[in-house]
Amino acid sequence: DALAQRLMVPGARVRAVALESTVGGGSLPGEVLPSWGLAIERGSATGSGSAGAIAMALRTGEPGVIARVAGGRVLLDLRTIDPAADDRLGRAAAAALARFASDAGSAPDGGDPDGASDPGSDPGSDPSSP
Numbered sequence: 001d002a003l004a005q006r007l008m009v010p011g012a013r014v015r016a017v018a019l020e021s022t023v024g025g026g027s028l029p030g031e032v033l034p035s036w037g038l039a040i041e042r043g044s045a046t047g048s049g050s051a052g053a054i055a056m057a058l059r060t061g062e063p064g065v066i067a068r069v070a071g072g073r074v075l076l077d078l079r080t081i082d083p084a085a086d087d088r089l090g091r092a093a094a095a096a097l098a099r100f101a102s103d104a105g106s107a108p109d110g111g112d113p114d115g116a117s118d119p120g121s122d123p124g125s126d127p128s129s130p
Helices: 002-006 051-059 083-106
Strands: 012-022 032-042 068-070 073-077
Touching: 002 012, 002 083, 012 073, 012 083, 032 051, 051 068, 051 073, 051 083
Parallel strands: none
Antiparallel strands: 012 032, 032 073, 068 073
16 A cells, blocks of 8 residues: 555556466466566546556656556556555656656647557456445
């Protein structure tokens, strides 16, 4: 919750959520572990900006933050993040979200600056949704 509070920027809603993390690829297909993470959703200030655009802003920041998009939300799974790295993660994510909110406001449609939809978005249900 403390990390979610630090990421509150205009144009985005951030909250702590329970997640399920996929374990391995070929070695344990379909196996999941319970986890906690952050869900980032666009707020009213970002208009039609997509979750994919928020994820892109996170990936292209310095340092890059890798997230997944599911159910129209950006999910940061914190299972493998050392708590000692929370400050660095918080600064990187807050800078990316601020950059996204700024870019979204300058896009011609008020949303995704490159006009892309949610690349990689999972159209199915999100297991972390209540």
